[in-house]
Amino acid sequence: MGTSVMGNNIDAAENLPDYPELKQLLGRTTLPGHELIELLHAAQQQYGHLDQPLLGQIARSLKLPESLVYGVASFYHAFRLEPPGRTRCAVCTGTSCHIKGGTRLLEQLQQLLDPACGGSSGDSRLSLESVRCLGACGMAPLVRIEQSSTPARLYSQMTPDLTLNLLQSAMEGGLPPGEALAPVRLLGPASQRIVLANCGAIDPDSLASARAAGAYTALEQSLRRMSPDQVCGQIRDSGLRGRGGGGYPTGLKWELVRSAPGKRKFVVANGDEGDPGAFMDRTLMELDPHRVLEGMAIAGFATGADHGFIYVRGEYPLAARRLRAAIAEAESAACLGRNIFGTPFTFQVRVRIGAGAFVCGEETALMASIMGRRGQPVIRPPYPAQHGLWGRPTLINNVETFGCVAPIILKGAAWFSSIGTPGNNGTKVFSISGDVTVAGVVEVPLGTPLRQILEMAGGVTGGDFKAAQTGGASGGCITAEHLDIPVDYDSLTGLGTIMGSGGMIIINDRRCMVDLARFFMRFCQSESCGKCTPCRAGTEQALRLLDALCSGEADLEQLERLEELCHLMRETSLCGLGMAAPNPVLSTLRWFRQEYLDHLRNGHCPAGVCRRGAAPCRD
Amino acid sequence: MPRLKLSIDGIPVSAGPGATILQAARANGIDIATLCHLKGLIPAGACRICIVEVAGGRRPVPACATRAESGMVITTASERLQAARRQIVELLLAERNHQCPVCVMNNNCELQAVARRFGIDHVRYGFIAPTLTVDISHERFGLDHNRCILCRRCVRVCDQVEGAHTWDVRARGTASRIISDLARPWGESGSCTGCGKCVQACPTGALFEKDVQGTRKGTLCLEKLLEWRRRRTR
Ligand SMILES: Cc1cc2nc3c(=O)[nH]c(=O)nc-3n(C[C@H](O)[C@H](O)[C@H](O)COP(=O)(O)O)c2cc1C
Ligand code: SF4
Ligand code: FES
Secondary structure, eight states, rough: OOOOOOOOOOOHHHTOOOOOOHHHHHTTTTTTTTTTHHHHHHHHHHHHHHHHHHHHHHHHHTTHHHHHHHHHHHSSSSSSSOOOOEEEEEOOOOOOHHTTTHHHHHHHHHHHHHHHTTTTTOOOSSEEEEOOSSSGGOOOOOOEEETEEEEEEEOOOOHHHHHHHHHHHHHHHHHOOOOOSOOOEEEEHHHHOOOTTTTTTOOOOOOOHHHHHHHHHHHHHHHOOOHHHHHHHHHHTTTTTTTTOOBBBHHHHHHHHHHHHSSSSSSEEEOOOOOOTHHHHHHHHHOOHHHHHHHHHHHHHHHTTOOOEEEEOOTTTHHHHHHHHHHHHHHHTTSSSSSSSSSSSOBBEEEHHHHHHHGGGGGHHHHHHHTOOOOOOOOOOOTTTTTTTSSSSSEEEEEHHHHHHHHHHHOOHHHTTEEETTTTTEEEEEEEEESSSSSSEEEEEEOOHHHHHHHHHTOBOOOOOOEESGGGGGGGEEEETTTTTTTHHHHHHHOOOOOOOOOOEEEETTTTHHHHHHHHHHHHHHHHOOOSSSHHHHHHHHHHHHHHHHHOOHHHHHHHHHHHHHHHHHHHSSSSHHHHTTHHHHHHHHHHHHHHHHHHHHHHOOTTTTTTSSSOOOO | OOOOEEEEETTEEEEOOBBBBBHHHTTTTTTOOOSSSSSOOOOOOOTTEEEEEEEOOOOEEEEGGSSSTTEEEESSHHHHHHHHHHHHHHHHHHHOOGGGGGOOTTTTTHHHHHHTTTTOOSOSSOOOOOOOOOOOOSSSSSEEEOOOOOOOOOHHHIIIIIIIOOOOEOOOGGOOEEEEEETOOOOGSSSOOOOOHHHHSSSSSSSETTTTTTTTOOOHHHHHHHHHHHHHOO
């Protein structure tokens, strides 16, 4: 994009406060202008928030237009433009937390704390906010408390009273320890694991430990004994399909990038994992970072790329730290970096940290974000394989897809394709949470029946099985009659849902499906980038209609309007976010239409979840 | 390179290599309504008014941002497309405060023209009607957020043609707003050259010229400007 440096307002500049540390922070960036988001992260860490003078200084230092810098800083929810409270309380509004009362908890706290917070703007003592799924769904409902003096702490199974007590002690300076980081439980038989095989078995902070478990042998083997074409061929023959949601054949994508003209190419690992209620990728990046890096390097060799980026969701600081440490250690052992294993092949990986935008999982928005811009999708074609980062051919795969690569190279395509069902080869990692006995991560062959996966999580709690929501906000639900369905790309599509990236929320019969659909629509509405009309204005109108339904004010005509809007969004949105935003509504309408009808004017919420004034409610 | 041969609404047409579907259609006298498109700017494909069906494609595509290809069979005005377009215009009309009778651009507005063209006489969605500000701090121009449809033509013309990049968008989703510099009043902008291209590029009454009754817009010839700029940089 043709951005220019404009004449800045000199008078104003002279009155600006000084930011001596900014120079140092700037010194760390190597692609000035394109590392705007990195710099904003660093500046926020240094100064607490990003106010106008600071943003102006950043714009001048990077020689970027002021409006561009402000546009970027305000696009991402992780950046604070106003000073935060000294004690910051965040309630998780991910799917599991929502169904277990997180949203209601937030509302109650808002009412209780309103005076203390000084309204929504927040005074300097205390601020209350909602936070996107922290990938710790086993702890729902989850509250995070941060104070400038201490790192963020997490508290599980919270109620308003418990939270108030915590805040009281926090402000008196005696916050109980809490859990620093939510542990992920690995469920199901270890023998079936391929991608997660080393997770939990190795020390993620030690290259030696990973090497002892076989890390980088596949890379060495590829470099020494295979040609890039052979590597692409292996991946193609294995039948591996992208694990990020689309299920596009990975080998095909690699060959497209390989054959795209251009000397400079890039590999990008998508670790944004923005779906509320998904934490598979987090598990892999935290517990076996070398596996992802090795897969990326093999992809670099196969496609002819010498640089890689791994984009890590901002909510996963541990994953980012471990990946950075892993890269440094692997480079010093010649497993990455220059002349890997003494061969001419060079591959450098950089970590990029997301800043709180689900849409940045979309590949064109992801690339914009890596280049330090607003995460707004652009029209494809051209596809990233032809025209990606800085206009160069770029391979984008999910981190779990990269996690499958090394085993395929070591054990062969035939072995991989013998696992799973025809057309759905290999294993898939699922994160299962919601109304289950133990929330956690399972890795099973594709085509494993849902019932078995559910059993690995100890079955349903709090009631009987009602539905499983797969694919998060872009997906739909599976009902009890389909519990024996083999879970793979194709069978789920047949049921009108998608496997997505592997988030799976189990819902018992005391939950309201209309409320769940509204929850996902609210998510999409707040994550819409705002570029195209059907998604920006459509999600807003759909949310209003669902609000009306939940409060018993909607009539049949409004229900029709909602369905019509859903079809519009699906057909005409620019990117996958808007296209898939109506899926939860359409899916719940398909299987639970009666519940919607019950919610119409003068009706009631059969589950007693939706509170309303006059309408009779069961609870 | 040979010319492209395709069919639009049953009419065989030809187009130069690299042409978009919209260019191919307009060059052959078939008009497709647009909003976020402005000749001379890089297409954004954002408003989705110009969607057309390509035979064999799964979804409609924006004509303004999709390259024409030989052999394409394109429909521009099916029942389904017209219904979708009407819905999109209704969504836009409900999103902010579009009161034509009191607007400087009444009868000169692209949104109004499109609504008229599709015969929209009422809006079936709830009016969101947010309370938005009007920035009249600039000496000659004003910005009324109530009438903005977020087409970003101002942002693009300022960046791609004037090279000032005074405008950008802040926040996201429905909270998106056009901003100048660090979201400061336009009149205080250090980067604005006062060229007025954004005002000319705006399809509605959101950007307007003060004191001038019924600003005429769309009179700016971007192609000539681009040509001039190319010559200057060469
Ligand atoms: C709104 C949206 C969000 C997405 N989020 C993710 C994500 O968090 N992680 C991911 O790997 N892919 C995500 N995707 C899919 C990516 O665009 C892309 O298809 C994927 O990373 C390709 O990798 P794969 O072929 O290995 O699946 C998302 C797509 C959309 C439209
Ligand atoms: S569908 Fe939504 S997220 Fe995607 S471009 Fe349109 S507004 Fe942005
Ligand atoms: S004119 Fe084509 S999408 Fe707006």
